[in-house]
Amino acid sequence: MLETITVRVFRGDANGGEEKEYRVKTFPGMVVLDAIHQIQAEQDSTVACRWNCKAAKCGSCSAEINGKPRLMCKSRIEDYYGEDGIIRVHPLKTFPLIKDLVTDVSWNYKTAEKIAPLSVSSGVPRPFRMQQVDVERVQEFRKCIECFLCQNVCHILRDHNRKDGYFGPRFMVKLASLDMHPLDEIDRRAQLHSEAGVGYCNITKCCEELCPEHIHITDNAIIPLKERVADEYYDPLKKVIRLIFGRNGRKMPVSSSSKK
Amino acid sequence: MEAYREHAFDVLIVGAGGAGLRAAISVMEAGLSCGIVCKSLLGKAHTVMAEGGAAAALGNMNDGDSWEWHFVHTMKGGGYLNNPLIVEIYAKEAPERVRELEEYGAVFDRTPEGLIAQRTFGGHVPFKRLAHVGDRTGLEIIRTLQDKAVSLKPKIFMEMTVIRLLKDGGRVVGALAYDRHTGEFIVFHARAVVLATGGWGRMYKFTSNSWESTGDGAAMAFEAGAELIDMEMVQFHPTGMVWPPGVRGILVTEGVRAEGGFLRNSKGERFMFNPEYMTDVYRGKFAETEEEALAWLSDSRKHRSPPELLPRDVVARAIYKEVRAGRGSPHGGVFLDVSHRGEEYIKRKLPSMYEQFRALGDIDITKEPMEIYPTIHYTMGGIRVEPETCASSLPGLFAAGECAGGLHGANRLGGNSLTDILVFGKRAGDGAVQYAQSVSGGKASAEEIEEEMATMLAPLNAASGENPYVLAQELQEAMQKGAMIERTEAGLLECLDKVMELQKRAKSLRVEGDRCYNPGWHTARDLQFTLRISEIIVRCALERKESRGAQWRSDYPGLSEEWGKKNLVAVKEGDSVKIMERPLPEMPPHLKAIMEEKK
Numbered sequence: 132m133l134e135t136i137t138v139r140v141f142r143g144d145a146n147g148g149e150e151k152e153y154r155v156k157t158f159p160g161m162v163v164l165d166a167i168h169q170i171q172a173e174q175d176s177t178v179a180c181r182w183n184c185k186a187a188k189c190g191s192c193s194a195e196i197n198g199k200p201r202l203m204c205k206s207r208i209e210d211y212y213g214e215d216g217i218i219r220v221h222p223l224k225t226f227p228l229i230k231d232l233v234t235d236v237s238w239n240y241k242t243a244e245k246i247a248p249l250s251v252s253s254g255v256p257r258p259f260r261m262q263q264v265d266v267e268r269v270q271e272f273r274k275c276i277e278c279f280l281c282q283n284v285c286h287i288l289r290d291h292n293r294k295d296g297y298f299g300p301r302f303m304v305k306l307a308s309l310d311m312h313p314l315d316e317i318d319r320r321a322q323l324h325s326e327a328g329v330g331y332c333n334i335t336k337c338c339e340e341l342c343p344e345h346i347h348i349t350d351n352a353i354i355p356l357k358e359r360v361a362d363e364y365y366d367p368l369k370k371v372i373r374l375i376f377g378r379n380g381r382k383m384p385v386s387s388s389s390k391k
Numbered sequence: 392m393e394a395y396r397e398h399a400f401d402v403l404i405v406g407a408g409g410a411g412l413r414a415a416i417s418v419m420e421a422g423l424s425c426g427i428v429c430k431s432l433l434g435k436a437h438t439v440m441a442e443g444g445a446a447a448a449l450g451n452m453n454d455g456d457s458w459e460w461h462f463v464h465t466m467k468g469g470g471y472l473n474n475p476l477i478v479e480i481y482a483k484e485a486p487e488r489v490r491e492l493e494e495y496g497a498v499f500d501r502t503p504e505g506l507i508a509q510r511t512f513g514g515h516v517p518f519k520r521l522a523h524v525g526d527r528t529g530l531e532i533i534r535t536l537q538d539k540a541v542s543l544k545p546k547i548f549m550e551m552t553v554i555r556l557l558k559d560g561g562r563v564v565g566a567l568a569y570d571r572h573t574g575e576f577i578v579f580h581a582r583a584v585v586l587a588t589g590g591w592g593r594m595y596k597f598t599s600n601s602w603e604s605t606g607d608g609a610a611m612a613f614e615a616g617a618e619l620i621d622m623e624m625v626q627f628h629p630t631g632m633v634w635p636p637g638v639r640g641i642l643v644t645e646g647v648r649a650e651g652g653f654l655r656n657s658k659g660e661r662f663m664f665n666p667e668y669m670t671d672v673y674r675g676k677f678a679e680t681e682e683e684a685l686a687w688l689s690d691s692r693k694h695r696s697p698p699e700l701l702p703r704d705v706v707a708r709a710i711y712k713e714v715r716a717g718r719g720s721p722h723g724g725v726f727l728d729v730s731h732r733g734e735e736y737i738k739r740k741l742p743s744m745y746e747q748f749r750a751l752g753d754i755d756i757t758k759e760p761m762e763i764y765p766t767i768h769y770t771m772g773g774i775r776v777e778p779e780t781c782a783s784s785l786p787g788l789f790a791a792g793e794c795a796g797g798l799h800g801a802n803r804l805g806g807n808s809l810t811d812i813l814v815f816g817k818r819a820g821d822g823a824v825q826y827a828q829s830v831s832g833g834k835a836s837a838e839e840i841e842e843e844m845a846t847m848l849a850p851l852n853a854a855s856g857e858n859p860y861v862l863a864q865e866l867q868e869a870m871q872k873g874a875m876i877e878r879t880e881a882g883l884l885e886c887l888d889k890v891m892e893l894q895k896r897a898k899s900l901r902v903e904g905d906r907c908y909n910p911g912w913h914t915a916r917d918l919q920f921t922l923r924i925s926e927i928i929v930r931c932a933l934e935r936k937e938s939r940g941a942q943w944r945s946d947y948p949g950l951s952e953e954w955g956k957k958n959l960v961a962v963k964e965g966d967s968v969k970i971m972e973r974p975l976p977e978m979p980p981h982l983k984a985i986m987e988e989k990k
């Protein structure tokens with residue numbers, strides 16, 4: 132491992148900015164977040180970044196390291212500097228910049244508000260009984276630490292800025308966790324189809340590849356959601372039934388296995 | 392004069408970890424207006440880092456658990472310094488609060504019958520009491536409460552730091568905060584304020600705590616005149632990561648031991664079997680041979696549990712002594728090995744530990760042992776509160792969760808924090824609602840606002856002064872050395888001198904830059920909180936001349952009957968810290984009877 136490396140940190144705000152270079156002493160096991168902390172403590176205490184757990188559990192320290200969206204606290208420096216000993220650290224591109232490595236991710240929180248929480252009919256006996264096999268998928272989705280790296284990389288949000296049309300992979304995962312919950316009684320298909328915009332996703336899987344929690348965002352969440360929506364909206368027979376009988380807003384009290 | 396924005400709520404909640412969010416749910420459900428202020432983004436508070444589980448006598452494992460047993464274990468684990476009335480409420484209400492989380496959307500691991508699965512933890516044995524989701528229970532709980540709270544639409548202010556409680560005479564009527572993005576000041580007017588600001592580990596060098604754990608809530612309450620209790624009691628979690636240096640102090644869940652992990656020294660011995668480490672209250676209750684401990688793995692009802700599952704204070708001390716005796720691992724810890732449970736099991740039960748060591752420590756825990764050493768983890772002491780309402784000694788001020796004291800006494804059992812925040816988050820919310828409905832709005836003191844804004848801005852305007860990072864580091868060195876796991880009068884006095892010197896130097900700080908998202912500037916204010924709290928910790932540790940729970944005075948090695956009858960209370964007098972002895976609350980007869988019966 133090199134004894135010192137060069138960290139080029141993007142410095143700036145909404146009005147623009149540029150990379151600034153810092154020389155940083157290394158130590159075994161060092162992660163990119165350590166380098167930023169060292170810069171703050173020893174060279175420039177105005178460098179702004181977010182962090183909390185330093186153990187890849189809170190999802191605060193997202194940034195683009197050498198152009199790759201990553202958690203800074205989980206990124207070992209030796210995996211990122213090349214022969215030139217340089218690491219470049221930039222803020223997430225998809226969200227408006229506040230300062231340096233800190234971006235305004237409030238859109239995500241506003242989007243979360245649009246999703247109704249779990250609702251279980253009063254007829255379901257308490258305490259709940261659910262089998263482990265039936266909640267495993269939901270538990271996978273609930274591992275999400277809201278790092279918003281998937282939101283950052285999704286081209287629908289990043290390149291096309293369709294934040295008005297698509298909730299993004301993070302919230303597909305959230306909707307899936309509710310939709311596949313064995314006891315949830317809300318029919319979420321209409322929302323998925325319309326304002327959440329599941330149809331926008333064209334399954335490039337960029338989100339799934341970089342999820343630090345290894346959630347199978349596309350395979351396990353988005354594709355099954357697309358299928359459920361397609362069943363409802365594009366099945367010609369269903370369409371006729373809907374025209375005649377009106378839309379049955381309630382999800383049948385299906386067992387989770389039949390939902391899968 | 393400096394400008395500020397203003398907001399008014401019936402109840403203001405400071406902190407959005409589990410306790411703050413649960414309090415907010417109560418306030419919103421009561422139909423009052425509620426503002427929540429938090430230092431980080433929503434969902435990133437310390438609750439997210441809790442791993443092992445939430446203790447509650449649900450009895451889902453059919454092992455005969457009951458609230459009475461949970462009560463007894465919590466008192467015992469806390470060295471009987473806990474407030475028994477708080478512990479009673481806690482043990483009784485924890486199951487209901489956990490089940491309520493399922494209603495809000497939490498998805499715990501299940502038993503074969505489909506109920507919430509429970510695991511055991513240190514001090515709870517023989518009962519399997521901790522509701523859990525693998526080793527990410529805290530994430531499950533904070534996300535669940537976050538979603539529920541958000542759906543009730545309180546007003547949430549993220550990335551704002553509250554720096555002062557505002558009073559009208561003797562009553563708390565609001566708080567002053569600054570916006571971390573812009574540096575603007577905000578005055579919150581409220582009829583009741585709930586502090587749910589968490590603990591304080593950042594004055595120590597090796598800690599599992601994030602930057603947020605600077606003790607703001609306890610320090611602000613103290614400065615405003617509230618009583619703090621048990622402040623000498625700082626928990627050293629037995630198992631923090633040791634190597635590489637970048638990860639030193641990061642938590643390794645107690646779940647590793649609960650799932651059968653062994654602790655070994657460099658000679659390969661499972662040193663927890665050493666009778667020297669056993670304490671009187673637990674003698675005879677744990678396996679005494681490795682064979683018995685192994686048998687426990689396959690049948691936990693028939694056999695006594697391994698001594699690795701003694702309470703945290705006991706295990707942390709043993710590890711410390713092993714390393715001191717020269718039986719440590721290469722990087723100055725001991726070994727924790729769970730590899731005998733097999734890859735599939737470990738990946739299922741401890742997935743985030745597996746990932747943490749793989750990515751950060753280059754260790755495959757399904758094949759190799761981990762190196763661990765105690766890390767500063769939790770603070771038992773805090774704002775003194777009333778059991779039923781969580782009211783502090785200041786009218787209008789309530790406290791819940793880690794920033795409050797009384798539930799855990801001298802040592803907290805693993806798993807008792809995640810239900811603490813639920814039970815007393817709710818109670819603090821309810822208490823604040825009741826209070827807010829009974830009083831009219833007060834008027835915040837304009838002088839206090841002015842004074843605090845000036846203090847906050849001083850380091851930015853100063854022509855010269857000290858660097859807050861340097862002082863923070865010196866404080867960490869001093870506390871790590873003098874007020875850590877083993878304490879002596881000489882060491883504590885030296886530490887106190889250093890803290891007082893740093894307090895003086897911290898009167899003139901200087902930072903670069905402007906008010907927009909400036910970590911140096913934020914650190915300058917946090918430092919004042921940690922310095923004050925450090926002083927209180929050290930003064931209380933000096934005062935308590937015995938060893939009990941987390942307080943280990945090697946110059947007073949035994950339990951003292953006298954000291955077992957009182958708590959230490961810290962309160963501000965003039966500008967200094969006054970420490971008072973306060974007799975423990977009387978234990979009512981029905982609780983005495985339970986203690987007697989379940990000895």
Ligand code: SF4
Pocket residue numbers: 284285286287299300331332333334335336337338339348349353
């Ligand atoms: S798979 Fe879908 S959600 Fe994921 S990045 Fe591609 S388009 Fe976006």
Ligand code: SF4
Pocket residue numbers: 190274275276277278279280281282300301304341342343344345346348
């Ligand atoms: S789904 Fe994965 S990448 Fe997306 S926010 Fe959650 S943890 Fe991050």
Ligand code: FES
Pocket residue numbers: 181182183184185186187188189190191192193202203204205
């Ligand atoms: S600091 Fe928590 S994920 Fe990096």
